[in-house]
Amino acid sequence: ECPNALGLLKYIEEKHPEYHVVCAGSLLGVKLAKGVSFPVGKVDFLNMQPMSFSEFLTADESGGLADYIRGIEKIEAIPGAFAEPLTEKLKTYFIVGGMPEAVASWAAERNIERVDQILSAILMSYDLDFSKHPASAETQKTSLVWNSLPTQLSKENKKFIYKLIKDNARAREYESSIQWLSAAAMIYRVNRVSGPGLPIAAYDDLSSFKLYASDVGLLRRLAKLSPSTVSLGDKIFTDFKGAFAENYILAALSALFDAPLRYWSIQNPTYEVDFILQDHSRIIPIEVKSSGNVKSKGLKHFRQKYAEKTELSLRFSLHGFHYQDGILNIPLFLADQTDRLLEKI
Numbered sequence: 001e002c003p004n005a006l007g008l009l010k011y012i013e014e015k016h017p018e019y020h021v022v023c024a025g026s027l028l029g030v031k032l033a034k035g036v037s038f039p040v041g042k043v044d045f046l047n048m049q050p051m052s053f054s055e056f057l058t059a060d061e062s063g064g065l066a067d068y069i070r071g072i073e074k075i076e077a078i079p080g081a082f083a084e085p086l087t088e089k090l091k092t093y094f095i096v097g098g099m100p101e102a103v104a105s106w107a108a109e110r111n112i113e114r115v116d117q118i119l120s121a122i123l124m125s126y127d128l129d130f131s132k133h134p135a136s137a138e139t140q141k142t143s144l145v146w147n148s149l150p151t152q153l154s155k156e157n158k159k160f161i162y163k164l165i166k167d168n169a170r171a172r173e174y175e176s177s178i179q180w181l182s183a184a185a186m187i188y189r190v191n192r193v194s195g196p197g198l199p200i201a202a203y204d205d206l207s208s209f210k211l212y213a214s215d216v217g218l219l220r221r222l223a224k225l226s227p228s229t230v231s232l233g234d235k236i237f238t239d240f241k242g243a244f245a246e247n248y249i250l251a252a253l254s255a256l257f258d259a260p261l262r263y264w265s266i267q268n269p270t271y272e273v274d275f276i277l278q279d280h281s282r283i284i285p286i287e288v289k290s291s292g293n294v295k296s297k298g299l300k301h302f303r304q305k306y307a308e309k310t311e312l313s314l315r316f317s318l319h320g321f322h323y324q325d326g327i328l329n330i331p332l333f334l335a336d337q338t339d340r341l342l343e344k345i
Contacts, residue, residue: 005023006038006039006043007038007039009021009023009039009042009043010039010042010043013039013042013043014042024048026129026184027129027132027184030132030180030183030184047185049098049185049214049251049254049255050097050098050099050100050214050215050217050251051098051099051100051103052098052252052255052336053089053090053093053098053248053252053333053335053336054066054069054070054336054337055098056089056093056096056098056103057069057089059103059104059107060089060092060103060106060107061107062085062089065082065085065086065089068082069082069086069333069334069337070337072321072334072337072341073344074344075321075322075323075328075341075344075345076321076322077320077321077322078320078321078331083331083333086331086333087318087331087332087333089333090332090333092106093216093217093248094216094217094220094244094248095112095115095217095220095227096112096115096217097119097215097216097217097218097219097220098215098216098217098251099118099119099122099215099217099218101118101122102115102118102119102122102217105118112227113227115217115227116221116227119217119218119220119221120221122218123218123221123222126146126186127143129184130142130143130146133176133177133180135176138176138177138180141173141174141176141177142177142180142181144165144166144174144177145165145174145177145178145181145211146181146186146187146222147222148164148165149187149211149212149213149219149222150219150222150223150224150243151164152164152210152211153210153212153219153243153246153247154223154243157272158210158243158246159192159208159209159210159265160209160210160211162174171207178211181211185214186213186214187211187212187213187214188211188212188213188214188250188251188254188260188261189209189210189211189260190209190210190211190212190250190260190261190262190263190275191204191205191206191208191209191260191262191263192204192205192208192209192262192263192264192265193205193262193263193264193276194264195264195306196264196276196283196285196306196309196310197283197309198278198281198283199259199278200259200262200276200278200283201259203262204262208265210263212243212246212247212250212251213247214251215251216244216247216248216251219243219244219247220244242288242289242290242291244290245288245289245290245316245332246274246275246288248332248335249274249275249286249288249316249332249335250275252335252336252338253275253277253286253335253338255336256336256338256339257277257278257279257339259277259278259279261275261276261277261286262275262276263275263276264276264285264298264302265298271297271298271301271302272298273285273286273287273296273298273299273302274286274287274288274298275288277314279339279342282311282312283309283310284310284312284313284314284342285299285302285303285310285313285314286313286314286315286316287299287313287314287315287316288315288316288317289315289316289317289318289319290317290318290332294315294317294319294329296315299313299315299327303326310326311326312326312327312328312342312345313326313327313328314327314328314330314338315327315328315329315330316329316330316331316332316335317329317331317332318331318332319331321334323345328341328342328345
C-alpha cells in the first residue's frame with residue numbers, strides 16, 4: 001500500500017544502524033515484480049509460508065510428537081506408538097491447514113466450524129487482493145484461475161487445462177493472471193520437464209504445468225469439502241484423487257529446497273512422475289501415494305529410462321520408513337524433515 005516504505009528502509013539502516021527493523025507485508029512478490037525501488041544490500045528477506053506439519057504439532061500441544069520426528073536419526077521403522085497418532089494428526093492438518101490463525105483457533109477451541117470461518121475469510125481477502133492486479137481487466141481472470149484449482153486437481157492428469165477455466169479460454173489470455181498468483185505466493189506452479197539434468201530448469205517445458213494452492217487447508221475450503229471429512233478415517237487420503245497429499249508434499253518440500261519442484265511425463269505410452277527435485281547435484285524423482293497401493297509404473301519407468309542419472313528416488317506414503325533398492329520411502333508425516341533425512345543416505 002505504501003511503496004516508499006521499502007525505499008525508506010535504506011535510510012533507516014544508514015542513519016540508525018543500531019535499530020533492527022522488521023517489516024511485514026503481503027503481496028511483496030507482486031510489488032517487487034512491478035519494478036519498485038528496493039534497497040539492495042540493506043535488507044534481508046524472510047519468506048513466510050504456512051506452518052509445517054511439525055509446527056502444527058507444536059501449536060496443537062503435541063510437542064512430544066514434534067520432538068520425536070525432529071529427532072529421528074536413523075532410517076528404521078516408526079513404532080506404532082508414534083506412527084498411529086502422527087497419522088491421525090496429519091489427517092487433521094489436511095483439514096485445518098497451516099495458516100497461522102486457523103491453526104491457533106483449532107489449538108485453542110477445537111472447533112472446526114470456526115476454522116472454516118477463518119479459512120473462508122482468508123479466501124475472501126484473496127478475492128479482494130485480486131483487484132490489486134495492475135491491469136483491472138485481469139481481476140476477473142485471476143479469480144477464475146484461482147477458483148478453478150479444485151477442478152484442475154480433481155483430474156487424474158492434473159496438467160492445467162485452460163478450457164476448465166472457461167470455454168474457449170486461451171493461454172495468452174490467462175498467463176498474466178497465473179504469473180500474478182505465483183508472485184503473490186498464492187499458488188505453486190510446477191512445470192513439466194522433458195528429462196533429468198542439471199540445471200533442471202534447462203529442461204522445462206513451459207507449455208505444460210500444474211497449479212497447486214499455497215496451503216492444503218485453503219485448498220479444502222476452496223473445494224467446498226465439508227469439515228466432517230475429519231472423521232472419515234483413511235477416506236480423506238483417497239478422496240480428491242490424491243490432490244491433498246500432493247499439495248501437502250509440494251508445500252513441505254518447497255519450504256526446504258531452493259529449486260522449485262517440477263514433474264515429468266511422456267505420452268504413448270503414458271507415464272508420469274509426480275515431482276522432480278533438484279537437490280544440489282542430484283536429480284530425485286518423487287512419487288506421492290495417498291492410498292495403500294505404493295506401486296508406481298511411472299516411477300519404475302523413469303528409473304529404468306534414466307538409471308545413470310537416478311541413483312535415489314523418493315516415495316511418500318503411509319507405509320513404513322525404509323530404504324530399499326534405491327527408493328527411500330518416507331511416511332507422509334515426515335515430509336518436512338526430508339532435507340535432513342536425505343543426509344542419512
